[in-house]
Amino acid sequence: MIKQVAVIGAGVMGHSIAEVFALNGYDVNLEDFYPEVIEKAKAGLNNSLDKLVASKKIDNAGKKSALDHIKFFNSIQEAVKNADLSIEVVPEVYDIKVKVLKEISENTDRIIASNTSNIRITEMAGEVKNPERFLGMHFFNPPILMKLVEVIKGEKTSMEYVNELYELSKKIGKIPIKVLKDQAGFVVNRISAPEMLLLCNAYGNKVAKPEAIDNYFKSQGLPMGPYQLFDYVGLDTVVDSLKYYGKELSPDYGKCHAFDSLIEAKKLGAKTGEGIYKWENGKAVIPPSEESDKINLMDMFALEINEATRLIEDGVATPDDIEAGVKYGLNRPFGPITVANGLSNDEVLETLDRLQKQYGLEVFQPSNTLKAHKLREAFNKKSEEIKKEETTGILDYKIDGKVGIITLMNGKNNLMSFELLKALDHQLNLIEEKNNVNVVIIRGNDRAFSAGADLSQFISNPFMFMKIASTGEHIFDRITGMNKIFIAELKGYVLGGGFELALACDIRTSVPDSVIGFPETSLGLIPGYGGSQRLPNLIGISRAMDMILSSERITGQKAYEYGILTRLYTENIEENTMKLAKELSEKISPASVYVAKRLIYSTAKINLDEEALSMGMLYAGNDLKEGVRAFLEKRKPDYKGN
Structure with a gap:
């Protein structure tokens, strides 16, 4: 039974995860090596809780209760010694993560989780004592608002702990999915990876102006075009992810160098004031342009569906968890399973064949499922439990x-x-x-x-x-x-x-x-x-x-x-309507x-x-x-x- 949680790393993600647990009645030890980060975390928690009070999601008593559930530490040893679950939430750098995880494992014999968004659990497990208790618990940013949690099983992780954190995620109001095989990117980021590669290559090949492509996607109802989104998250982050996928998934991901010159010039996007676009007052200054469908929704959907079938083929996740992951992790009304129900196997194949020929990338090759024309069979395996849910x-x-x-x-x-x-x-x-x-x-x-x-x-x-x-x-x-x-x-x-x-x-x-x-x-x-x-x-x-x-x-x-x-x-509309309904139900x-x-x-x-x-x-x-x-x-x- 998990009652006490330690969150190691008090940055934006860390203190937000701590807030989620505290709001749900769990005692939380929030730790960071740097005292100034702890002070920022305290201010961030107050600010976030004040917003919840203002929106009437909690009252002042709820805010006080949440803060009372959080204690602050500058020592990993002290933070984890009484914790039933310790969650590592430090920067997405392998060497930093394994150093912290090693120290955590030396000071607790209970469950250890990493909030990594990309790095394989099995890869980090070598630095953890008793790796059967080590797994991934990937929250999406911002954790206080986003519903999805990916619960990730490493090669040595016991399913007992996967199931325990799956149920824990439900108790804190999240929608968990099980990642049963920890390939790079897990489910949500893995589904998005081919799209990132396509957009990077299209930019480098000058297929169309980025603003023209962004305008097209906005015309389809998206609040932000893909290149604007790249700038928003940081071009360095995008490229680092592609490099990692190049090592773990396919060399194709490491072949795109379209953003290298911008990164060398420190033009990383919103955080530096300029990237693909200039940014002023937190908003991208996008030049006027006509729309271009040189990259269109069908291209994106075909890539997502293709990657989803590969995840199923490899036993990474079930169709239902893939659908839920994309829907709640990317904050969309649907995932690739819903999209596939509106398309034929041939439509997806034709799109992938065109993309593969245009860009010469093996990643865009159709999966075995699509080649065998078994898209419907792969995506429509739904359990009675899921149907009920x-x-x-x-x-x-x-x-x-x-x-x-x-x-x-x-x-x-x-x-x-x-x-x-x-x-x-x-x-x-x-x-x-x-x-x-x-x-x-x-x-x-x-x-x-x-x-x-x-x-x-x-x-x-x-x-x-x-x-x-x-x-x-x-x-x-x-x-x-x-x-x-x-x-x-x-x-x-x-x-x-x-x-x-x-x-x-x-x-x-x-x-x-x-x-x-x-x-x-x-x-x-x-x-x-x-x-x-x-x-x-x-x-x-x-x-x-x-x-x-x-x-x-x-x-x-x-x-x-x-x-x-x-x-x-x-x-009293509810009482009066019920009174009317009861009268009618008894006499008509x-x-x-x-x-x-x-x-x-x-x-x-x-x-x-x-x-x-x-x-x-x-x-x-x-x-x-x-x-x-x-x-x-x-x-x-x-x-x-x-």
């Missing part, structure tokens, strides 16, 4: 009498992502199967019932976009066809897909200050989950036309006056509900297939790309009508 944490379901309560829990805005739609569909299946409730309440949180669709999801083509719209439509249409009364309890933002879910329900309760509307037309879209037809059937063509075409957001009070809402509560016949709903909804002509087809047509146009890009960049769109 797919809905965990994204929605909650409980029963009170004959009332079922679905609570949407997809982040603060409850965005309608693929995962949330699938989880809702799965929950509807269970409700139908068990048939033990008569009324179902669907609710969100105080901030949002749902603020709409997740616009950052990966969609490979118009057909896939149309298919997603059709899937959402038919999930919502199931609600209208079930022999249950569905009540949408609306608070905060009720926008886009969230509004469409509410319209699919039979009764809608809300509060006067909720915010309701369809922003889709301002993004180059239309309501695509049935809303373009359900709203006019509810309030008439004229008002529906006004709401949809103007993308106006109205209050709950106005929505009640329009006839969108069934009940408006000025206070499910058979009557089924027949009544069927008759009432049959009077409304709804053509869901036409709506889905329209969504696919919009995806192929430029206005949607401009709308999404403007939304992400928080500016007004410049539509051309195509």
Whole structure:
């Protein structure tokens, strides 16, 4: 049982890891050889905890409790002697790490972990006494915010300790993945390695101006282009990683010298004020440029998918852990497994063949899995446990009498992502199967019932976009066809897909200050989950036309006056909605509900297939790309009508 943790190295990563453990009730010994680093760590901890207080994630008592759990040391021996787990968090330099690890192992007989992001655990284990207790515990920066932890097994590491740190990571609120074979880069950085190599070679070969490539990737919804990101993390860091991969993975990684002259001139990026770009006030000064797709999303996705199949072939990680690693380690809405589900084996092969011929690098050769056309088989090996976990944490379901309560829990805005739609569909299946409730309440949180669709999801083509719209439509249409009364309890933002879910329900309760509307037309879209037809059937063509075409957001009070809402509560909406639900569940016949709903909804002509087809047509146009890009960049769109 791990109760006391020692964190060796009090820099930015170290003190943030200490903060994570302390916030979760663990006693932490934070050590650094340099007293000035300890003082900076104390200031950093205070500042970070103050931000958590300001955002109401903790209160002042929580801040005090976290600080009380942390003790500071200038001696490794003293810091680790009573620790159940000691985590090394010193600079990513092999000689420094092994020196510290050796001292730790001489002063404790308990578990030792390294927070290394690249260096193989097996490589460092030679300096650790009893290496079966030594493994990797790689947090992502900043640890206080990033969810992922890679738990890495060295060749001599006992699985007992891998499993123990895996469970510990869950207890401190993280999403852990198991790296079962410690190849360089582990999972997340390994997936990104071929992309780094491609971008380095493209820069050296002057394939296109870096700003043109960056502008292209920003147009696809990324907040930062790849070359801007290189500057941000430091060109020296990028090159050091490539050199290490050149030694450990393939000599190809060591062949790119495109950034050498910049590094020699001390132009390392943001930290020196100049790299690929000049940096002023913490921001890159990027010259105006047209977009260039000489390197495009398909190139990146093909490389990621290729590397993911190699990780599976080598037994490094499971498909599910690779997906979770990329999703939570790179803070993206999807990983390579999701992307691959929208592509064919041949599409990936063709892209890799083109890249290999263009750059002459063996790293870009297709994996054995892709050559054998077994992409689907490799990526779709999901255990029942993983399938069950797919809905965990994204929605909650409980029963009170004959009332079922679905609570949407997809982040603060409850965005309608693929995962949330699938989880809702799965929950509807269970409700139908068990048939033990008569009324179902669907609710969100105080901030949002749902603020709409997740616009950052990966969609490979118009057909896939149309298919997603059709899937959402038919999930919502199931609600209208079930022999249950569905009540949408609306608070905060009720926008886009969230509004469409509410319209699919039979009764809608809300509060006067909720915010309701369809922003889709301002993004180059239309309501695509049935809303373009359900709203006019509810309030008439004229008002529906006004709401949809103007993308106006109205209050709950106005929505009640329009006839969108069934009940408006000025206070205690949860209690009042539950009271209504219980009354209905006890006095209304499910058979009557089924027949009544069927008759009432049959009077409304709804053509869901036409709506889905329209969504696919919009995806192929430029206005949607401009709308999404403007939304992400928080500016007004410049539509051309195509």
